Structure formats: C-alpha cells, structure tokens
Amino acid sequence: xxxxxxxxxxxxxxxxxxxxxxxxxxxxxxxxxxxxxxxxxxxxxxxxxxxxxxxxxxxxxxxxxxxxxxxxxxxxxxxxxxxxxxxxxxxxxxxxxxxxxxxxxxxxxxxxxxxxxxxxxxxxxxxxxxxxxxxxxxxxxxxxxxxxxxxxxxxxxxxxxxxxxxxxxxxxxxxxxxxxxxxxxxxxxxxxxxxxxxxxxxxxxxxxxxxxxxxxxxxxxxxxxxxxxxxxxxxxxxxxxxxxxxxxxxxxxxxxxxxxxxxxxxxxxxxxxxxxxxxxxxxxxxxxxxxxxxxxxxxxxxxxxxxxxxxxxxxxxxxxxxxxxxxxxxxxxxxxxxxxxxxxxxxxxxxxxxxxxxxxxxxxxxxxxxxxxxxxxxxxxxxxxxxxxxxxxxxxxxxxxxxxxxxxxxxxxxxxxxxxxxxxxxxxxxxxxxxxxxxxxxxxxxxxxxxxxxxxxxxxxxxxxxxxxxxxxxxxxxxxxxxxxxxxxxxxxxxxxxxxxxxxxxxxxxxxxxxxxxxxxxxxxxxxxxxxxxxxxxxxxxxxxxxxxxxxxxxxxxxxxxxxxxxxxxxxxxxxxxxxxxxxxxx
Amino acid sequence: xxxxxxxxxxxxxxxxxxxxxxxxxxxxxxxxxxxxxxxxxxxxxxxxxxxxxxxxxxxxxxxxxxxxxxxxxxxxxxxxxxxxxxxxxxxxxxxxxxxxxxxxxxxxxxxxxxxxxxxxxxxxxxxxxxxxxxxxxxxxxxxxxxxxxxxxxxxxxxxxxxxxxxxxxxxxxxxxxxxxxxxxxxxxxxxxxxxxxxxxxxxxxx
Numbered sequence: 001x002x003x004x005x006x007x008x009x010x011x012x013x014x015x016x017x018x019x020x021x022x023x024x025x026x027x028x029x030x031x032x033x034x035x036x037x038x039x040x041x042x043x044x045x046x047x048x049x050x051x052x053x054x055x056x057x058x059x060x061x062x063x064x065x066x067x068x069x070x071x072x073x074x075x076x077x078x079x080x081x082x083x084x085x086x087x088x089x090x091x092x093x094x095x096x097x098x099x100x101x102x103x104x105x106x107x108x109x110x111x112x113x114x115x116x117x118x119x120x121x122x123x124x125x126x127x128x129x130x131x132x133x134x135x136x137x138x139x140x141x142x143x144x145x146x147x148x149x150x151x152x153x154x155x156x157x158x159x160x161x162x163x164x165x166x167x168x169x170x171x172x173x174x175x176x177x178x179x180x181x182x183x184x185x186x187x188x189x190x191x192x193x194x195x196x197x198x199x200x201x202x203x204x205x206x207x208x209x210x211x212x213x214x215x216x217x218x219x220x221x222x223x224x225x226x227x228x229x230x231x232x233x234x235x236x237x238x239x240x241x242x243x244x245x246x247x248x249x250x251x252x253x254x255x256x257x258x259x260x261x262x263x264x265x266x267x268x269x270x271x272x273x274x275x276x277x278x279x280x281x282x283x284x285x286x287x288x289x290x291x292x293x294x295x296x297x298x299x300x301x302x303x304x305x306x307x308x309x310x311x312x313x314x315x316x317x318x319x320x321x322x323x324x325x326x327x328x329x330x331x332x333x334x335x336x337x338x339x340x341x342x343x344x345x346x347x348x349x350x351x352x353x354x355x356x357x358x359x360x361x362x363x364x365x366x367x368x369x370x371x372x373x374x375x376x377x378x379x380x381x382x383x384x385x386x387x388x389x390x391x392x393x394x395x396x397x398x399x400x401x402x403x404x405x406x407x408x409x410x411x412x413x414x415x416x417x418x419x420x421x422x423x424x425x426x427x428x429x430x431x432x433x434x435x436x437x438x439x440x441x442x443x444x445x446x447x448x449x450x451x452x453x454x455x456x457x458x459x460x461x462x463x464x465x466x467x468x469x470x471x472x473x474x475x476x477x478x479x480x481x482x483x484x485x486x487x488x489x490x491x492x493x494x495x496x497x498x499x500x501x502x503x504x505x506x507x508x509x510x511x512x513x514x515x516x517x518x519x520x521x522x523x524x525x526x527x528x529x530x531x532x533x534x535x536x537x538x539x540x541x542x543x544x545x546x547x548x549x550x551x552x553x554x555x556x557x558x559x560x561x562x563x564x565x566x567x568x569x570x571x572x573x574x575x576x577x578x579x580x581x582x583x584x585x586x587x
Numbered sequence: 588x589x590x591x592x593x594x595x596x597x598x599x600x601x602x603x604x605x606x607x608x609x610x611x612x613x614x615x616x617x618x619x620x621x622x623x624x625x626x627x628x629x630x631x632x633x634x635x636x637x638x639x640x641x642x643x644x645x646x647x648x649x650x651x652x653x654x655x656x657x658x659x660x661x662x663x664x665x666x667x668x669x670x671x672x673x674x675x676x677x678x679x680x681x682x683x684x685x686x687x688x689x690x691x692x693x694x695x696x697x698x699x700x701x702x703x704x705x706x707x708x709x710x711x712x713x714x715x716x717x718x719x720x721x722x723x724x725x726x727x728x729x730x731x732x733x734x735x736x737x738x739x740x741x742x743x744x745x746x747x748x749x750x751x752x753x754x755x756x757x758x759x760x761x762x763x764x765x766x767x768x769x770x771x772x773x774x775x776x777x778x779x780x781x782x783x784x785x786x787x788x789x790x791x792x793x
Contacts, residue, residue: 092699
C-alpha cells in the first residue's frame with residue numbers, strides 16, 4: 001500500500017467519487033426518512049385530533065340525547081296534566097307555572113343530584129300556540145331571565161319537534177354565560193295537536209366538565225361571535241370573524257382550518273350544534289393547539305436528524321472504508337502497473353540478455369560442433385587413407401583402426417552436442433508425423449545384432465505388428481539407439497536384452513531391459529544429467545550424454561523417459577510416446 | 588193541526604216559543620256509540636264532540652228568588668251531561684257515581700275552583716255556585732280525559748240543541764230580545780227576535 005499523498009490522481013478521484021455517491025445515497029435516505037416521519041406525525045396528530053373532536057361531539061350528542069329524552073318524557077307527563085291543559089286552554093296562564101311547578105321541580109332542583117349537570121335546567125319557559133313566550137310574570141318558578149333574554153326564547157311558531165338553541169345571558173353575578181335551550185312541543189294526547197312548548201335552559205354540554213385533553217379549548221360560535229374561555233378579546237374577535245367567514249363559505253358543513261393564535265398554530269374544528277333548528281345557528285368550536293404536535297414533530301425531527309447525522313457519520317466512515325476497499329484493487333492495479341512496468345522493463349532487459357546469451361551459447365555450440373566436425377572428418381579420412389596402404393603390419397592396422405573408431409566416437413559426441421545445443425536454444429522443432437515404431441525397433445535390433453556378437457547377448461523382442469507413434473523418425477530412432485546402446489554397454493557377457501512395446505491409454509510404452517550390474521541408488525537421480533556416467537567403470541565407453549539426450553528428445557515428443565528398475569537382475573528403462581492419430585498413419 | 592193545538596196551548600199560557608235549528612259544524616268522527624258528548628279543545632277552541640249548540644235568549648231578567656240547584660254527576664269517568672248551561676247563581680252539585688276518586692277543578696276565569704279529591708260517598712255532595720256568566724271548563728285532575736263545560740248564562744231561557752241542531756225554546760216573555768247560539772268557546776251566533784205573547788217564532792242559525 002502506498003501513502004495517500006503518493007496515490008495517483010485518478011485513484012484519488014475515483015475514491016472521492018465513490019464517497020460522494022455513497023454520501024448522497026445516505027443523505028437521500030435520511031431526508032426521505034425525515035419527510036416520511038414528519039408527514040406521518042402530522043397526519044397522525046390530525047387524525048387523532050379529528051377523532052377526539054368526533055368523540056367530544058359524540059359525548060356532547062349523548063348528553064343532548066339524554067336531555068331530549070328526559071325533556072320529552074317531562075313534556076309527555078306534563079301534557080297528561082289536566083291542570084296544564086286547563087291553564088293553557090282555559091285562559092289561565094297565570095296558573096301555568098304554579099301548575100307545572102311540581103312536575104318540573106326536580107328538573108329545576110338547585111341541589112344537583114344523581115343526574116349531574118346534564119339533567120338540571122337553569123330556567124324554563126312555556127311557549128304558547130304562536131311560539132310566544134308565556135312569561136311567568138312575578139312568579140319565581142321558571143327561573144330568572146331578563147326580559148330581553150326571555151324574548152330570545154320565542155320561536156316563529158310553536159315547534160312541531162324539539163329545537164336546540166343557545167342563549168347568551170347574564171347570571172346573577174352579571175357574568176356573561178351561555179345556556180343551551182331545548183324547546184319541546186307539548187302535544188295534546190286527545191287531538192294530537194301541539195298546544196304549547198316547553199323551553200328549558202341548561203348549562204351547555206359543551207362547557208360542561210373540565211378540559212378533557214390539554215391544549216384543547218372549546219367554545220360556541222353564536223350569532224357571529226365566538227365565546228371561548230381563555231382567549232383574549234382581540235383573539236376572540238379575530239377568530240370569530242374568521243369562523244363567521246368559514247361558516248358562510250361552507251354552508252354549515254363541519255370543517256376545520258388552521259390558525260395561529262398567540263403565536264402558536266392551532267387547528268380549529270367546528271360543527272353545527274343545532275342543525276335544522278328554528279333557533280339561530282350555533283357552532284361547537286374546538287380549538288386544538290398544535291404546539292404539542294409541533295413539539296413532538298420538532299423532537300422527532302431532531303431525533304431523525306440526529307439519527308441521520310449518526311447515519312451520515314457512520315455512512316461516511318463506512319463509505320470511506322468501502323471506497324478504500326473498493327478502490328484498493330484499483331490502487332493496487334495502479335501501483336502494480338507502475339511496479340510492473342519497472343519489473344517488466346527489467347525482466348525484458350534480462351530476458352534480452354538471456355536470449356542473447358542463449359543465442360550466443362547456441363551459436364557457440366553450433367559453431368564449435370561445426371568447427372570440430374570438420375577436423376574429425378579430415379582426421380578420419382586421413383587415417384582411412386593411411387590404413388588403405390598395404391605395408392602395415394597387423395598390429396599397426398589394428399591401432400589405426402582403433403584411431404578411426406575413436407574419430408567415429410568423436411563425431412558421435414559432436415553430433416550429440418550439436419543436437420543438445422539446438423535443443424537448449426529452442427531451435428529444435430519436431431516435425432510430427434506418424435512413425436511405425438515396430439519398424440524402428442526391428443531396424444535397431446538388426447544394428448544391435450551386428451554389435452553384440454562378441455558379448456553373446458540374448459535379445460528378446462515383443463512388439464505388435466505395427467505401432468504408430470507421433471514424432472520425427474530420426475529422433476525416435478536416436479532415442480531407441482541410445483537405449484539399446486546402453487543395454488548392450490552395461491550388460492555382461494551372455495546377458496539378456498528384452499525389448500517390449502505396446503499401446504495403452506493413447507500412449508505407446510517401450511521398455512528396454514537388460515541384465516547387468518545395478519545402478520547405485522544414489523546415482524539414480526543423476527543418470528539423466530549431462531555428462532554423468534554413474535558408477536560405471538572407465539572401461540565402459542561413453543560420455544554421459546545418451547540418456548540426457550534421449551530424455552530431452554522424449555519430452556520434446558510429449559513423452560517421458562524414466563528408469564523403472566535397476567536391481568542387479570534387470571535394469572529397465574521405459575520411454576513413452578504419443579500414439580499417432582489413425583488419420584496420419586502411412587501404409 | 589198539531590201546530591194549531593200547540594199555538595192554542597201556548598197562547599193560553601201567553602208565553603212565546605222560538606223554534607228553529609242551528610247549522611252545526613260537520614264532524615268527521617262518527618257519533619259515539621253510547622251517545623256521550625265529549626268536550627274537546629282543538630286549536631284552543633272548546634266544543635263538544637259531536638257538536639251541540641246552546642241556544643239562549645239574552646236579556647236583563649230578574650234574578651231568581653232561590654238559587655237553582657243542578658246536578659252534574661260523574662259516571663263511568665264522564666261528566667253527565669258534558670255540556671251544561673246554567674243560569675247565573677246556580678249551584679251545581681257533582682256527585683261521584685264511580686268507584687274511584689275524582690278531583691273536579693276549573694281554571695276558567697268565570698269560575699276557578701278546585702274540589703279536591705273526593706270519594707263516591709262524599710257528603711255533602713261537592714258543589715259550586717256559578718255566579719259569573721261565562722264558560723267554565725271542568726276537568727278532573729285525576730282523569731285527564733274527563734272534561735265538561737258549564738255555560739253560565741245571565742238568563743233563565745236556554746236550551747241545548749239535539750245533534751241535528753234543532754231546538755225549541757218555550758215559556759219566553761214577549762219583547763225584543765237577542766237570541767244567541769253558542770257553538771263553541773269561540774263562536775256564538777246571535778239574531779234579534781221579537782216575541783209576542785203566545786207567539787211562535789222560527790229562527791234559523793245558518
């Protein structure tokens with residue numbers, strides 16, 4: 001690894017791009033998470049508020065239902081009262097309130113009993129057949145109302161069904177307060193006609209009870225004005241204005257809007273309290289502070305941001321590490337390419353040197369061989385000329401013959417060296433053809449036969465009629481000659497030579513075995529080396545090139561030469577060749 | 588023939604007679620099987636059902652020497668009769684012929700009273716003197732459907748029509764009078780009549 005400063009510009013750019021891409025991915029994920037989370041919170045809170053509002057309205061509705069039920073029952077029992085009938089029908093309105101007193105006593109009970117606020121009226125009034133208010137005059141039974149307040153209870157006509165209304169009035173202490181009005185028709189049991197109506201004023205169900213949930217204010221919008229506890233006059237009037245417009249816009253349908261009150265956003269829900277009523281419309285208004293939600297939202301935002309930051313940090317580290325890791329092969333590649341370049345140049349230079357040396361060596365070998373061959377040939381020719389003369393004694397003839405024989409040996413050595421040098425230089429190429437090994441074996445046997453007379457060797461040959469191998473005939477022949485030469489050379493008088501050849505598994509195996517002394521174990525590794533002659537005595541002719549040459553040639557043919565055994569009884573070599581493809585075989 | 592005989596009879600008494608009919612409003616409900624007449628209040632108007640009318644001669648007649656006494660018993664949770672015209676100053680007794688309590692009362696301006704709950708064997712029989720002319724609606728506080736009307740008139744000459752609206756008013760003094768027909772709490776028709784001794788006048792209220 002090289003230091004970052006030393007990093008190539010391209011690698012640094014690559015790594016930077018990788019980091020930036022990963023950071024972008026993480027950033028996108030964080031932002032997406034933030035947006036989704038925030039939206040979820042907003043939607044959740046709004047839903048929750050809606051549910052709450054509906055629940056409140058439902059509770060309110062329940063209270064109203066209860067009141068209606070109680071009131072209806074009250075009116076049914078009232079209408080059964082002959083005195084009420086009498087008072088209403090017999091022009092005795094002065095007796096109406098005293099007559100109803102007993103019936104409505106529990107409704108007007110000052111002490112709140114079991115029923116709680118829901119069933120206790122603050123006041124009641126009767127309406128006559130035309131919807132006008134029957135004033136109790138000086139009687140205290142109906143509860144105290146100022147004349148103009150009482151007048152607001154009147155309806156355009158006696159109602160056929162119950163009517164819900166709201167009245168703003170002042171209590172004994174002069175405080176403004178709101179009352180919920182329920183007007184219930186009094187229906188004659190005999191004729192089924194509405195003979196009057198009873199209006200009861202209750203404490204509004206909307207204002208009843210304490211604030212159920214923190215941050216929620218409830219009020220009633222009536223006649224263009226909202227009355228909401230805990231709201232400053234200015235805010236109240238501004239909100240009233242907005243509500244009035246919204247109500248006019250929506251035609252009395254329940255709706256909601258957002259509004260900032262005292263710097264805090266609020267959600268304002270409103271719903272008509274008295275749909276289809278003869279009394280003026282009133283709206284239940286719930287103002288929900290979104291402060292809590294915003295707090296939660298901001299808390300969540302910070303949390304998500306924190307998580308995002310951590311993620312970003314972790315991501316940065318991870319992406320850095322990842323980028324580093326991903327870019328390592330690239331760096332390595334870059335580094336390697338630099339090192340490689342140097343090494344390559346070096347190697348190429350070395351290779352060039354080696355090549356030149358090899359060439360030189362090969363050329364030297366070839367030149368040397370050539371330079372040696374010529375004098376040897378000249379020498380032999382001279383010796384043969386000399387021998388051809390007739391005045392030599394037999395002793396002299398034998399010596400000259402020996403000298404001639406030595407020149408042959410010298411030629412053989414030179415030939416072998418030449419061949420080896422060509423192989424070393426890589427200049428020897430085999431001209432692969434299909435060669436009938438059987439023919440080669442037979443020819444070699446003939447040659448051997450002529451050379452073994454003095455040793456009286458027994459030669460066994462076992463080979464198929466034709467055995468086609470892939471190779472060049474002259475080299476295959478050379479291998480065979482070398483092996484047979486060895487088998488003859490390292491034999492003893494009257495010894496045996498056994499040659500077997502057979503094809504198996506696409507290879508041809510030729511075994512050459514001879515009797516004779518065993519090759520010492522320590523020499524076995526070296527017998528295929530050049531100029532090694534094993535532990536043989538100096539009396540055995542040779543230069544230690546034969547086996548080396550044979551093995552090199554066998555390998556060039558895609559085969560191998562190895563020593564199978566040498567145990568004093570038999571010394572056996574095996575050479576393998578590739579079986580020639582049937583197509584290339586001659587006749 | 589009969590008419591001549593009647594004329595002779597009346598003439599002998601030297602008292603006038605008014606006969607005629609009042610066009611009663613048509614009612615949808617079939618007449619009650621037991622011929623009860625209920626007092627109904629519809630649209631603030633009190634009337635009998637089926638409709639009946641009270642025809643009376645209005646005028647300034649001398650007060651009776653002795654207060655007349657009339658009975659309006661309650662039987663089978665009904666006032667009998669349900670429409671009772673009385674002369675001013677009449678004492679009306681309300682005997683309870685049922686097996687249950689009754690509580691007769693009236694909020695009517697002409698006569699407010701409350702007899703309270705009383706037994707069938709209550710003695711003396713609860714009664715009230717009706718000394719102001721006008722319509723008095725009687726109710727029972729216990730039985731909301733029980734209702735009756737006492738029409739207090741400043742005349743001794745009155746009669747309740749039959750359900751066809753026919754009436755005959757006898758023993759009338761000669762003179763110029765106003766004949767009135769009370770149909771319900773809101774409607775009272777009137778016609779001037781001039782009666783001669785033994786005379787017979789026919790008056791139709793359309």
